[in-house]
Amino acid sequence: METVRLRLDIAYDGTAFSGWSKQPGLRTVQEVIEDAIATLVRHPDLEVRLVVAGRTDAGVHATGQVAHIDLTEQQWRAIAAARRGATTEASLTRRLNGIIAATAKDVVISRVTVAPEGFDARFSPLWRRYEYRIADATSGHDPRRRAHTLWHPSALDEAAMDAAARSLRGLHDFAAFCKPREGATTVRTLLDYEWTRDAEGVLIATVRADAFCHSMVRALVGAAVAVGLGKLEHDELTRILDAAVKANAFPVVAAKGLTLVEVAYPPDAELGARAELTRARREPVGRASDPSD
Numbered sequence: 001m002e003t004v005r006l007r008l009d010i011a012y013d014g015t016a017f018s019g020w021s022k023q024p025g026l027r028t029v030q031e032v033i034e035d036a037i038a039t040l041v042r043h044p045d046l047e048v049r050l051v052v053a054g055r056t057d058a059g060v061h062a063t064g065q066v067a068h069i070d071l072t073e074q075q076w077r078a079i080a081a082a083r084r085g086a087t088t089e090a091s092l093t094r095r096l097n098g099i100i101a102a103t104a105k106d107v108v109i110s111r112v113t114v115a116p117e118g119f120d121a122r123f124s125p126l127w128r129r130y131e132y133r134i135a136d137a138t139s140g141h142d143p144r145r146r147a148h149t150l151w152h153p154s155a156l157d158e159a160a161m162d163a164a165a166r167s168l169r170g171l172h173d174f175a176a177f178c179k180p181r182e183g184a185t186t187v188r189t190l191l192d193y194e195w196t197r198d199a200e201g202v203l204i205a206t207v208r209a210d211a212f213c214h215s216m217v218r219a220l221v222g223a224a225v226a227v228g229l230g231k232l233e234h235d236e237l238t239r240i241l242d243a244a245v246k247a248n249a250f251p252v253v254a255a256k257g258l259t260l261v262e263v264a265y266p267p268d269a270e271l272g273a274r275a276e277l278t279r280a281r282r283e284p285v286g287r288a289s290d291p292s293d
Contacts, residue, residue, distance in 0.1 A: 002072075002073050003070040003071060003072055003073070004070070004071050004072075004073060004075075004076040004114060005068055005069070005070050005071075005114070005115040005119060006068060006069050006070075006071065006092075006112055006113070006114060006115060007066065007067075007068050007111075007112070007113050007114075007115040007119060007121065008033070008050070008066070008067045008068065008069065008109055008111075008112055009064070009065070009066055009109070009110040009111040009112075010029075010033070010062060010065040010066070010067060010107070010108070010109055010110060011062055011063045011064070011065065011107075011108045011110055012029050012061065012062050012065070012106055012107040012108070013061055013106040013107075013147070013148075014029070014056060014058070014059050014060045014061040014062070014255070014256075015059060015061075015106070015147045015256065016106060017029050017058065017059075017106070018058045019055070019056060019057050019058040019059075019060070020052055020054075020055045020056045020057075020065075021055050022034070029056075029065075029107060030050055030052070032100060032103070032104050032107050033050060033067070033096075033100070033107065033109070034048040034049070034050055035048075036096050036099040036100045037050075037069060037096065039099050040079065040092070040095055040096060040099060041071070041075045041078060041079065042078070048069065049069065049070075050067045050068070050069050051067060051068050051069070051120065051121050051122050052065065052066070052067040052121055052122065053065060053066040053067065053121045053122060053125055053128060053260075053263040054128055054212070054260055054263070056258075056260055057214075057215070057255055058255060059254070059255030059256050059258075060255045060258045060259070060260065061148060061256075061258065061259040061260070062259060062260040062261075063259060063260070063261050064129075064260060064261045064262040064263055065260055065263070066121045066125075066263045066265075067121050068115055068119065068120065068121040079091075079092055088114075089111070089112050089113050089114065092112045093109055093110075093111055093112045096109045096112065097109050116268040116271055117268075117271070117272065118268075118271035118272025118273070118275060119265070119268075119271045119275075120271070120275040121263075123274070123275035123276075123278040123279050124265050124266070124271045124272075124274045124275045124278070125210075125211075125263050125264060125265055125274075125278075126210070126264045126265060126266055126274065127191055127208050127209060127210050127263075127264050128208070128209065128210075128211065128212065128260065128262070128263050128264075129192075129206065129207070129208040129260075129261050129262040129263075129264075130205075130206075130207045130208075130212075130217045130258060130259065130260055130261065131204055131205060131206055131207070131258075131259050131261050132150075132204070132205040132207070132217065132218075132221045132253070132257045132258050132259075133145070133148060133149040133150065133202055133203070133204060133205075133257045133259075134149065134150045134151075134152055134156065134202065134203040134205075134221075134225070134257060135149050135150070135151050135152065135201075135202050135203075136152045136153075136154060136155055136156045136203060137152070137153060137154055137155040138155045138156070138201055139197070139200055139201030139202045139203070140200075140201070142200065142202075145202075147256055148256060148257065148259065149202065149256070149257055150253055150254055150256065150257035152225070154229060156203060156225065156228035156229065157227075157228045157229075157230070158195050158196070158197060158203055158228065160227050160228055160230075160234070161195045161203070161224040161225070161227055161228040162194055162195040162196070163234060164223070164224055164227040164232075164234050164237050165193040165194055165195055165205070165220070165224050166193065166194060167234065167237070167238055168190055168193055168220065168237070168238075168241060169190050169191070169192065169193055170189065170190060171187070171188075171189045171190075172187070172188070172190065172241055172244075173186055173187050173244040174186050174187070174188050174190070174213060174216055174241070174244075175244040175245060175246060176219075176240045176241055176243060176244060176245060176246060176247040177213075177215075177216050177219035177220055177223070177241075177247070178213035178214055178215060178216050178219070178246070179213070179214040179215040179246075180246060181213070181214055184213065184214075185213075186213050186244075188209050188210060188211060188212065188213065188216070189209060189210045190207075190208075190209045191208045191209055191210070192206060192207070192208035192209075193205070193206070193207050193208075193220060194206050195224060205220075205221055205224065207220060207221075211278075215252055217258060218252045218253050218254075218255065218258060219247075219250070219252045221253045221257075221258075222250045222251045222252050222253045223237055223240070223247075223249075223250045225250070225251075225253065226249065226250040226251075231250075232249060232250060236249070
């Protein structure tokens with residue numbers, strides 16, 4: 001049967017979620033959205049499966065998450081018939097948000113579009129970009145940002161943190177910064193990692209890579225904080241990376257400061273080829289690694 005693939009651009013506050021992935025008895029982003037889609041197509045027992053660009057952990061936020069779902073032509077026609085003058089995509093976006101808002105105020109569907117041929121939310125991306133926020137003794141603490149910013153009581157040396165972060169860029173085995181998963185590779189290309197301060201003095205980490213293994217971003221941030229406190233020397237951090245063994249020299253920071261802000265895809269004509277290339281690279285032993293934090 002022919003299917004219609006839809007791309008969903010999604011934003012959410014991860015504070016009250018047990019992560020993205022559906023888990024029995026727990027509230028997750030995936031479950032909230034899949035339930036809304038099942039309600040929209042008027043099949044509450046329909047097996048709906050969202051495929052996501054990055055399976056974020058409990059407490060992690062997103063402003064630029066991307067997922068896809070496949071509907072049958074019959075389901076798509078039923079949705080299109082109820083569009084009430086708007087384009088099908090605009091109508092679907094509005095109606096999904098209406099259903100979600102009835103029970104959840106912390107998820108928004110930014111946009112729904114018919115996906116181009118070859119599009120795969122998980123395997124087609126070129127890279128994913130996260131940001132992490134830390135308010136230290138230098139910047140002060142804004143209580144309005146308490147759910148999205150790590151508060152640190154000490155002053156952190158942002159110059160040292162930035163230098164250390166930049167030294168980790170490139171293609172490496174990031175096993176020292178990943179929670180191991182059986183059959184999953186920890187080799188990644190870290191395209192960008194830097195630290196700056198915003199207008200309020202809050203430290204902002206920008207971390208961009210082709211994909212991330214489990215807890216990788218929060219471990220990278222934890223390492224930088226250790227450097228910023230003077231507890232870890234720059235050259236020691238490089239040795240930890242080269243050792244490619246899970247490190248205990250620094251803590252993994254809390255999830256609440258982390259936000260997935262962007263997922264980048266190639267031009268439409270290259271989507272299918274990119275997905276095939278990623279699958280071949282990520283499944284050397286028959287199991288895909290998780291392209292998320």
